[in-house]
Amino acid sequence: MNSRAPCPGFSVPPAPRGGLVGELALIAAGLVLLSFVIRIHWMADFAVFFILVLSFDLLYGYMGHLSFGHMLYFGAGAYGAALWLVYGNASALLALGVGIAAAAGMAAILGGIVLRTHGASFALINMAFNEIGHFLVQSPLAAYTLGEDGLSCTADPLFGFISLYEDRWAFAFSAAVLLAVFALLRVLTRSPFGLLVRSIRENESRVQFLGYDTFRFKWITFVIASTIAALAGALFTLIQGFVSPRVISPFGNVDVIFAVLIGGAGYLGGALIGAAVFLAIKNFLPVMIPELSRWLEVKLPQWELWLGIVLLVIVFSLRGGIVGTLRARLRKPRAVEAGA
Amino acid sequence: MIQTVVYGLTIGAILYFFSVGLALTFGTMHIINFAHGMVYTLGVYLFITFLQAFGQSFPAALAASLLAMLPVAWVIERFVIRRLYGESLDYAIIATYGVLLIGTDAIKMVWGTTPYPVNDPIGVAVPLAGMDLPLYRIAIVLSAFALYVALRAFFRRSLVGRVVVAALEDADGVRCLGIDVNRHFSIVFVLGSALAVLGGILYAPISTADPYMGFHILLLAFAVVIVGGMGNLNGTFLAALALGMVMAVTGRYWSQAANAMVFAVMALVILLRPREAH
Numbered sequence: 001m002n003s004r005a006p007c008p009g010f011s012v013p014p015a016p017r018g019g020l021v022g023e024l025a026l027i028a029a030g031l032v033l034l035s036f037v038i039r040i041h042w043m044a045d046f047a048v049f050f051i052l053v054l055s056f057d058l059l060y061g062y063m064g065h066l067s068f069g070h071m072l073y074f075g076a077g078a079y080g081a082a083l084w085l086v087y088g089n090a091s092a093l094l095a096l097g098v099g100i101a102a103a104a105g106m107a108a109i110l111g112g113i114v115l116r117t118h119g120a121s122f123a124l125i126n127m128a129f130n131e132i133g134h135f136l137v138q139s140p141l142a143a144y145t146l147g148e149d150g151l152s153c154t155a156d157p158l159f160g161f162i163s164l165y166e167d168r169w170a171f172a173f174s175a176a177v178l179l180a181v182f183a184l185l186r187v188l189t190r191s192p193f194g195l196l197v198r199s200i201r202e203n204e205s206r207v208q209f210l211g212y213d214t215f216r217f218k219w220i221t222f223v224i225a226s227t228i229a230a231l232a233g234a235l236f237t238l239i240q241g242f243v244s245p246r247v248i249s250p251f252g253n254v255d256v257i258f259a260v261l262i263g264g265a266g267y268l269g270g271a272l273i274g275a276a277v278f279l280a281i282k283n284f285l286p287v288m289i290p291e292l293s294r295w296l297e298v299k300l301p302q303w304e305l306w307l308g309i310v311l312l313v314i315v316f317s318l319r320g321g322i323v324g325t326l327r328a329r330l331r332k333p334r335a336v337e338a339g340a
Numbered sequence: 341m342i343q344t345v346v347y348g349l350t351i352g353a354i355l356y357f358f359s360v361g362l363a364l365t366f367g368t369m370h371i372i373n374f375a376h377g378m379v380y381t382l383g384v385y386l387f388i389t390f391l392q393a394f395g396q397s398f399p400a401a402l403a404a405s406l407l408a409m410l411p412v413a414w415v416i417e418r419f420v421i422r423r424l425y426g427e428s429l430d431y432a433i434i435a436t437y438g439v440l441l442i443g444t445d446a447i448k449m450v451w452g453t454t455p456y457p458v459n460d461p462i463g464v465a466v467p468l469a470g471m472d473l474p475l476y477r478i479a480i481v482l483s484a485f486a487l488y489v490a491l492r493a494f495f496r497r498s499l500v501g502r503v504v505v506a507a508l509e510d511a512d513g514v515r516c517l518g519i520d521v522n523r524h525f526s527i528v529f530v531l532g533s534a535l536a537v538l539g540g541i542l543y544a545p546i547s548t549a550d551p552y553m554g555f556h557i558l559l560l561a562f563a564v565v566i567v568g569g570m571g572n573l574n575g576t577f578l579a580a581l582a583l584g585m586v587m588a589v590t591g592r593y594w595s596q597a598a599n600a601m602v603f604a605v606m607a608l609v610i611l612l613r614p615r616e617a618h
Contacts (some may be wrong), residue, residue, distance in 0.1 A: 066430045117610055119429050120372055120570070124562050125610050128603035131559070135600035250559075254437065261434060305445035311438030315431045316423065 020186055024179050027272065029239050034276070040167045044239045046279055048232050049175035051181050053259045053275040054268060055228035060257070061265035062189055063221050064201030067114075068253050069126025070229055072133045075248020076103035077230025079137060081237040083144060085153035092155035092164065096234045103230030104223060111222040128252040136230060138245045150244030153237065170239045177235060181228055187267055188224070197221050198210065198266075255282070261314055264321030273322050281307055343473065344592050345585070350477045350546070352584020353484030355439055357539025358557050359564040359576050360491065363533020367508045367571020368525050369425055372562075374436040375416050376536055377554025378443030383409045383537030384549045388456050388469035401540055406534055413533030417526045425522070440554065447551045455548040468529050480542050487535070495573065504528050507569050560587075560599070563606040 008092065035043045056070050080099030086096065114125050137145050145151055157163040164170045188194050199207045200214050207214050235242050246252075263274020285303035318325050358380060365373040384410050390401035420439055424432040462476040495501035503524045507514045515521050540553070547553070560583070568579030583602050589600040 056495070060430075066433070082591070113607075113611060120366070121566065121610055123372075123429075123433070124566055125607055127559070128563070128607045131602050131603045134605075135597065139596040257434070304441045308438040308441030308445070311434050312420070315435040319431075 020183060023186065023269070024183060027179060028175065029180060030272075031171075031178075035171060040171055043282075044164075044167070044170035044174045045236075045275075047154040047171070047178045048236045048239065048261070049255075049279060050272055050275050051174075051178050051232040051235070052229055053256055053263075054178075055225045056256045057260050057265065057268060057271035058185055058189070058197075058221060058228070059225035061224075061260055061267065061271065062201065063197050063218065065218070065222070066257070067099035067126040068123045068124045068250065068257075069114075069128070069130035070226075070256055071208055071248055071250060071252040072110075072126070072130040073103045073107055073226035074233040074236075074252070075133060075137065077107055078237045078243045078247045079145060079151075079233075080230070081234035082151045082243040085155050085237070086143065086151060087144070087316045090154065090156045092158045092238050095153075095155055095238065096231070099234030100227055100230045100239065103233070104227040106222045107226030107230075108219075111219050111226070114126045115218050115222060118312055127250055129198030129255070130248070130253065133248060134245060134248050145243075146247075148245060150242055152242050154241055155238055158235065164238045165241060172263065174235055174239065181231070182268060182272075185228075189268065193217070193220075201266075258311065260321075262310065262321055264325070264327075267321075267323045267327075270321050270323030277322070283311065290317055344588050345482070346473055346477055347591075348585035348588030349463050349481040349484075350418045350584070352581035353480050354539045354543045354575055355557070355560060355564050355584055356484050356580035358536045359568070359580055360487075360573070361529070361536050362561050363568065364532045365421070366506070367502065368511070368528065370422055370429065371421060371432040372429065373421065374433065374440035374558060375427050375443070376422065376436075376533070376561075377558040378440045379409060379413055379416070379533045379554075380536045380540040380557060381447060381549075381551060381554035382443055384540040384553065385456075387541045387544065388451075388458060391458070395509075396459075402538075405541065407538055409533060409537045410446045410530055413530045414526070416533075417529040419547050421529060422518060422522060422526065428531065436485055438591060439536045440558075444551050444554065451550055452550070455550040457548050458544040460545045463617065474546075475493060476545060483542065484581075491573065492494065492510065498609050500524055500527055513599065560602055563602050565608055567609045576603065 013102050031043070031047070038046075043202070052070075052074055056067075059070065060066050077099040080093040080102035082099075084095040084098040088098070110129055114122060117125055138147050155164065158173065162169050162173055164173060189197070196207065196212065196217055200218060204214050233247065236247065248321070259275040259278040260271050261274065263272065264270030281303060285306055289303065314321060320328060358376070362373060362376050365371050365376070383405055387401050387405040390408075391398070391403045394400040394404070397431075416439060420435055421432075424435055460474060460476050462479065464475070465504055467473075495505050503514060503519055503521070507521050507524065513520055540557075564576060564579045564583055567583060568575030568577070583605065586605055587598045590601040
C-alpha cells in the first residue's frame with residue numbers, strides 16, 4: 001500500500017540539545033530582531049503566517065500527508081471570527097473561539113472523509129473541498145459574507161485593553177500566540193503520540209501491524225493541524241478587521257507548502273525559518289527587482305520565477321530544506337539514520 | 341438543450357486533449373505533472389505569435405507552434421521529470437510546480453498579462469433545432485473522438501504504444517525484458533504535451549489566452565484524471581466528457597457553481613471508489 005520511496009531528510013529528528021524554554025527565547029529574540037528590520041506593521045501578519053506554516057508542518061512534515069487544501073481551515077477560522085463579529089457581538093475572545101470551533105468541527109467531519117485516501121488523492125481531495133469552500137464563501141453565502149467585496153468587522157479590545165488594531169499590541173499578542181503554538185507542537189511531536197505520527201509517515205502498514213488504529217491517530221492529527229490553522233485565520237481577522245475570499249483561496253496553499261519545504265519539512269524550527277525566507281522572497285523581491293532592473297538597465301523577471309528556481313534547487317540539491325541540510329552537514333558522523 | 345450538450349462536449353473534448361498527457365505521466369511515472377499547464381499556456385501564446393507572423397493562417401500557425409513546443413517538452417522531460425522518477429510524490433509536485441511558476445512568469449514577461457482574443461477560424465454556424473451552433477465547436481468535439489480512436493490504435497498496434505501499456509501495468513517487468521522504458525516514457529511525454537498544446541490552441545478561439553489559463557485547466561484536469569482512474573486512458577476519455585457535461589449543465593443554471601460542481605463530483609468519486617489507485 002505504501003509504495004512511496006523513502007524521502008531523505010524525512011528522518012526522526014534526534015533528541016533535543018537545548019530545552020524548550022531556550023527555543024522559545026530564541027524565537028522571541030528572532031521576532032524582536034526582525035521587528036527592528038522591517039516595519040512593525042507587518043510583524044503581526046508574519047506571525048500569523050508562521051502559525052499557519054507550523055500547523056501545516058504537523059500535517060505534512062510530521063505525518064507525511066501533503067494537502068492542497070489547508071487554507072480551507074485558515075479561511076474557515078477567519079470567516080468564522082468575522083461572521084461572529086458582524087452578526088454576533090464584538091468580543092474578540094468569543095470571535096476567536098467561534099472561528100476555531102467552526103473550523104475544528106469542519107475538520108472533524110471532513111477529516112473522516114479525506115483521510116480515507118492517501119498520496120495524490122489525499123492532496124487533491126483536500127484541494128476539491130477547499131475549492132468548494134472558496135465557492136461557498138464567494139457565491140451562495142454572499143448574503144452573509146458579501147462575496148468578493150469582503151467583510152469588514154471590528155472587535156472590542158481584548159481583555160479590555162489590548163487593542164489589536166494597534167501595531168505593537170497586535171505584534172505582541174500574535175507573537176505570544178505563536179510561542180504558545182510552538183510550545184504545544186514541540187511537546188506534542190516529542191510525545192509518544194508524536195512518535196506514532198512520525199511512524200505513520202515512515203510506514204503506515206507497519207504501525208497497523210503493531211496493532212494501532214492508525215486512522216484514529218491520523219484523524220486526531222488532522223483535526224489538531226486544522227484547528228491551529230483556524231487559530232491563525234481567526235487571529236488574522238482580529239488583526240486586519242477585514243476578510244475577503246482571498247483568505248480561503250486554494251492558491252494560498254502553495255505558499256504554505258513552499259514555506260515548509262524551504263525550511264525543512266518535519267522540523268518545527270525549519271518551518272519558521274522557511275516561512276521567514278518565503279516571506280522575504282515574496283515581499284522583498286517584488287520591491288527589489290524593479291530597482292535592480294533599473295540599476296542594471298535590464299528587464300528582470302518577477303518574484304514567481306525566482307521562487308520557481310528556488311523550488312527546483314530544493315528538490316534537486318537541497319533535500320530536507322535549510323534546516324534538514326544543515327543538520328545533515330553538522331552531524332555527518334552520526335547521520336546514518338538520516339539515510340541521505 | 342442541444343446547445344448545452346454541445347457546449348459540454350466541447351469543454352469535455354478540450355479537457356480530454358489536456359488530460360491524456362497528465363494521465364499518462366501519472367500512470368507511467370507516478371508524477372503529478374504541474375508543468376503540463378505551462379506547456380499548454382506557452383503553446384497557445386506561441387500560436388498567437390505565429391498567427392500574426394503567418395498572416396492569420398490557422399493551420400500554419402498550429403503546425404509551427406506544435407513543432408516549436410516539441411523541444412520544450414523534451415527538455416522538461418529530460419531535465420526535470422526523468423530526474424524525479426521513483427521519487428516521492430511530493431517532490432515531483434513541487435519541482436513541476438516550480439517549472440509552472442517559471443514558465444508563467446516568463447510568459448508574463450514576454451507577452452504581458454492582458455488577455456488575447458483569437459478569432460474563430462471557421463466562423464460558420466449551423467442551424468440545428470432552431471439554434472445556431474458554431475461549426476467550430478462541433479469540429480472540436482469530432483476531433484476529440486478522432487483522437488480517442490487514434491490513441492486506441494496507437495496503444496494497441498504500435499510497438500511504442502504497446503510497450504507503454506505494458507509499462508503502465510508493470511514498469512519493472514518491461515525493464516526486465518531489456519526494453520529501455522525511459523525512452524518510451526519520454527516519447528509518450530512529448531506526445532502528451534503536444535496534445536495539450538493542440539487542445540489549448542483549439543480552445544483559444546472560444547476563450548481568451550491569459551498567462552494563468554494553465555492553472556485553471558490543471559485543476560479541472562486533476563478532477564478528470566482522478567475520476568477516470570489515474571493512468572486509465574478509456575476512463576480519462578469518459579471522465580473528460582462527463583465532467584464537461586457537468587460543467588455545462590451546472591453553468592446553464594448557475595454559472596458560478598460550474599467549477600465547484602466538478603470538484604464535488606470528484607470528491608464523491610474518490611469516496612465511492614472501493615479501492616483507490618495509489
